[in-house]
Amino acid sequence: MLKTALHFSHQLLKECVKNGDTVVDATMGNGHDTLFLAELVGASGKVHAFDIQEQAFNATRQRLTEAKLLDRVSLHLTGHEYVLDYLQPDERIQAAIFNLGYLPNSDKNCITLPATTKQALDSLLTQLSAKGRIIVVSYYGHVGGKEELQAVDTYCQSLPQESYNVLKYQFINQKNQPPILFCIEKK
Template sequence: MKITLEYIGEGDTVIDATAGNGHDTLLLAEAAGESGKVIAFDIQETAIEHTKALLQEHGMLDRVKLVKDSHEHLEKYLDKGSRPSAVIFNLGYLPTGDKSITTKADTTISSIVTASKLIKLGGIITLVLYSGHEEGKQEKERILDLLGQFSPREFHVAYTSMINQPNNPPEIVWITRKK
């Protein structure tokens, strides 16, 4: 998350495509500052409630628009002409929730393509991939296939994994817009 936060300044618009328990949303709200705006998505009411409670506890709720909808619709929640400086996807399932409800390759890929068109010059898209379950494996493979096709003239795409960690640790992708 530290790398992602370096791309966010006071007043920026940022997107948390997977609000989950709200920890990333909170960090994004702090980074965007009082004049910034975070749009946080989740399809699960439980995730929205957890995120809202955490933001209220830290006095950050006024900086965040919570959206109970799929991240594939992120464009319709952005103000016209708005270009986010950062979009973060923490994929998989809600750690404390129903593990049968996971992010899906089709909607995630659609969201990544949309985010790549909307992200401002010099902005970043961060993906945290979890391949320890079947849907996560498929999602990771399809995402990496997609990102391998991104124009090197327009984007830098970096991929990292923890090769000495057991049990399918998370893998991270950073996409920065050059042009």
């Protein structure tokens, strides 16, 4: 059966992340992807995770503490647009993931925004390893979601094919605006 965007995002990460890698969860939310990445990078790897909401930060810290994996994760209570402030200039990123939208069961007005998402993508591309991947899963059913989806689509289409393979994965016959996945792979 075809994978949902969520399951496909995990497959894409699994294929490219190995023990010892440095990776980024750009939108930690409740920490599901942060935990998944912490398992993939192993004891010698590092996950940098970002969110602007204390609720997300606390939920993720608790999830990682319970899994006894907090030591390989740096949690940053700040926007992903500041990602370069938390990486060494020569620190290469093997993968990053964004889940765009709002935190489930939380304030629907606190959403990711086109300008800061683009700034974070620009920054992460400068640190991305060859064969590394940036995955963007766009939830766009909320107010402001369609504009952000359009901005990400335009951004991805503008990336030069000499340097990047870019994929868009979308179910086109489903109701209720299922998320759309983009994957940028550096050549």
